[in-house]
Amino acid sequence: MLFYKLFKDKDGRKVGFVQANEACIEAALLAGMRFFAGYPITPSSEMASVSSEKLPMYGGKFIQMEDEIAAMTAVCGASMAGLKAMTATSGPGFSLKQEAIGYAAMNEIPCVIVNVQRAGPSTGLPTQVSQGDVMQARWGTHGDHPIIVLSPSTVVETADLTFDAFNLAEKYRTPVILLMDETLAHMREKITLPAENELKLVERKRATVPPSDYRSFDTRFGDVPPFEPYGGKYHFHITGLTHDEMGFPIVEPDDVVKAMDRIHRKINNNLDDIVKVKQFQTDDAEILLVSFGTPVRTCLGAMEIGRKEGLKIGVLQLQTIWPFPDKAVLNLAKKIGKIFVVELNMGQIINEVQRASQGKSNIKGINKYDGLFISPDEILSHILESKG
Amino acid sequence: MMENIIHDYLRPKKSFPHVWCPGCGDGIVLNAMVRAIHSLGKSKDEVVFVSxxxxxxxxxxYTDFSSLHGIHGRALPFATGIKLANPKLTVVVFSGDGDALAIGGNHFIHACRRNIDITVVVINNNIYGMTGGQASPTMPTGAYGATAPYGNLDRPFDVCKLAAAAGANYVARATAFQFFQLEKCIKEGIEKKGFSVIEAVTPCPSLYSFFNNTGRGVDMLKKLRDRAVTTQKAATLSPAELEDKIVTGVFANENFREYCAGYAELVEKAERSKKNEESL
Incomplete structure (x- = not known):
């Protein structure tokens, strides 16, 4: 049962007035997502519902698994069988998925995980907004691991970053987390999806060597190993154990370091491709608001109102939050003396802003964690308060 | 004389030795599984081996099939993702008693209920071997282990009763001593459309024996031989006579609709809806 309708415009683009949860799945389908495994949880459940209805129409597979862990592991399996795969969840479910996310990072399994953030800890406020999972998205699974996390602020951006998430997952053979929040998930906005011929889709690099020469994690062609799916001439092994290029367990210290360095290097050497930010009126700004996700909208509102009252506010939106946009933050910290970090938690990303800005700017947090969304007035009153 | 085909199925580039202790039953079960696949004439290309x-x-x-060594307890959901993504594949799962029934117990019953065409061999040695001999969900009440120094309080699961009750299409049990019966059960399980569970009862002469004084590998295999009774024989025995017995044979052989086949039917309905959508 769908609660939205899409219409085609004169150029063949699908247009609709949809929630971000719906937009995400519509974009994922265009991005080539053909497997969704899910488990019911507020406020992400619509994604499973839409997938269950739409995927069979597109030759894809939807499965409701017995729990969150099973959903994440099924996604890993399906991706290894060659399908672009995703799952969606929220706080408690995101906690449960962590071990399997680490497995995907370790075995370089392309996949997309959506976490629609709700207030925690524990069951918290299931129907209310939060951005409390910023650090969990980075460090939720155990061990040093590479990860990419994107955070959209509008319904349109949800679709855009969903395309990016699938493309980055395929390009770098890595799990990518789309970090949304409850306010965005259930917000309706007009969206125009790109026509199929307008899409720039990335597919995972395939092997060029004969089966006898194939290695599960071949490093001869760069840091991202070519991928072959299960079911074919290429026979290979994967394991969550620290492994060599063949996928077999290793314990030699030098080999371990080599393996660990490579899976991090493939992300860290490509930050310019992966890390995206947006700047709004930062050229003449004297006050910088740094934010991500839905509160960016509020920051833009505060900027507009503030500027009318003579406050030269600029906004830095972090679309990619992990790897953290160190360069963009440092550049702005060097020229803007006052930074406010706006987030719907008790202060998580602010620590990264402080680290990246290397003491070049005066940094304060504007935090809200009462389950409600933040208003421009709240931001402005914080700014005015600190002015004294 | 039995033809030894295992070498044709070992991974050419994997360095041995394997991790198993002398007298362990795991190699016997692996050999039975390889022979079952061989006798079905399956190409290695179409098999995925998950654990x-x-x-x-x-x-x-160790085997030259494509394979996935997953995370603890989750072999079945990994396998489910693989099978549903590509139903043409033959997906075989190895899972120990702790893996399948404790940490993976929920996945186990739901895989039975879902009845997806996967064959799982539950290698049951009644103990957690790799972690040092802790009590497992099939350890007999009163037996000893690293976490049961005063004797195990829990009652053991009956793997086959559990699987049959949860809806698996094929359920069978054999011991590591009954090699040919084991091979036949695995073969029937793979042939069966739907979820198949084969419980292979194996000896752990390292840790189970360390805590319970059950002798060496050969002693334990002989004990399995002596304890094994067929389902037919079991029907004639009293509960007291059955106490220490291992009932072997087939416990379920059903033809409930297989999950991927059901999905294919669902796609037809969805395609009709898509036509409505496209006519917008």
């Missing part, structure tokens, strides 16, 4: 964590879960690394 979780534990001694027996190391098996997929």
């Amino acid at each position: 979780g964590i534990g001694c027996s879960s190391r098996a997929p690394a």
Whole structure:
């Protein structure tokens, strides 16, 4: 049962007035997502519902698994069988998925995980907004691991970053987390999806060597190993154990370091491709608001109102939050003396802003964690308060 | 004389030795599984061998099938993702008693209920071997282990009763001593459309024996031979006579609709809806 309708415009683009949860799945389908495994949880459940209805129409597979862990592991399996795969969840479910996310990072399994953030800890406020999972998205699974996390602020951006998430997952053979929040998930906005011929889709690099020469994690062609799916001439092994290029367990210290360095290097050497930010009126700004996700909208509102009252506010939106946009933050910290970090938690990303800005700017947090969304007035009153 | 085909199925580039202790039953079960696949004439290309964590879960690394050594307890959801993504594949899972029934117990019953065409061999040695001999969900009440120094309080699961009750299409049990019966059960399980569970009862002469004084591998195999009774024989025995017995044979052989086949039917309905959508 769908609660939205899409219409085609004169150029063949699908247009609709949809929630971000719906937009995400519509974009994922265009991005080539053909497997969704899910488990019911507020406020992400619509994604499973839409997938269950739409995927069979597109030759894809939807499965409701017995729990969150099973959903994440099924996604890993399906991706290894060659399908672009995703799952969606929220706080408690995101906690449960962590071990399997680490497995995907370790075995370089392309996949997309959506976490629609709700207030925690524990069951918290299931129907209310939060951005409390910023650090969990980075460090939720155990061990040093590479990860990419994107955070959209509008319904349109949800679709855009969903395309990016699938493309980055395929390009770098890595799990990518789309970090949304409850306010965005259930917000309706007009969206125009790109026509199929307008899409720039990335597919995972395939092997060029004969089966006898194939290695599960071949490093001869760069840091991202070519991928072959299960079911074919290429026979290979994967394991969550620290492994060599063949996928077999290793314990030699030098080999371990080599393996660990490579899976991090493939992300860290490509930050310019992966890390995206947006700047709004930062050229003449004297006050910088740094934010991500839905509160960016509020920051833009505060900027507009503030500027009318003579406050030269600029906004830095972090679309990619992990790897953290160190360069963009440092550049702005060097020229803007006052930074406010706006987030719907008790202060998580602010620590990264402080680290990246290397003491070049005066940094304060504007935090809200009462389950409600933040208003421009709240931001402005914080700014005015600190002015004294 | 039995033809030894195992060498044709070992991974050419994997360095041995394997991790299993002398007298372990895991190699016997692996050999039975390989022979079952061989006798079905399956190409290695179409097989995916999946496992979780534990001694027996190391098996997929050794054979020349594509394979996935997963995370503890989750072999079945990994396998479910693979099978649903590509239903043409033959997916075989190895999972120990702890992997399949404790940490993976929920996945186990739901895989039975879903009845997806996967064959799982539950290698049951009644103990956690890899972690040092802790009590497992099939350890007999009163037996000793690293976490049961005063004797195990829990009652053991009956793997086959559990699987049959949860809706698996094929359920069978054999011991590591009954090699040909084991091979036949695995073969029937793979042939069966739907979820198949084969419980292979194996000896752990390292840790189970260390805590319970059950002798060496050969002693334990002989004990399995002596304890095994067929389902037909079991029907004639009293509960007291059955106390220490291992009932072997087939416990379920059903033809409930297989999940991927059901999905294919669902796609037809969805395609009709798509036509409505496209006519907008």
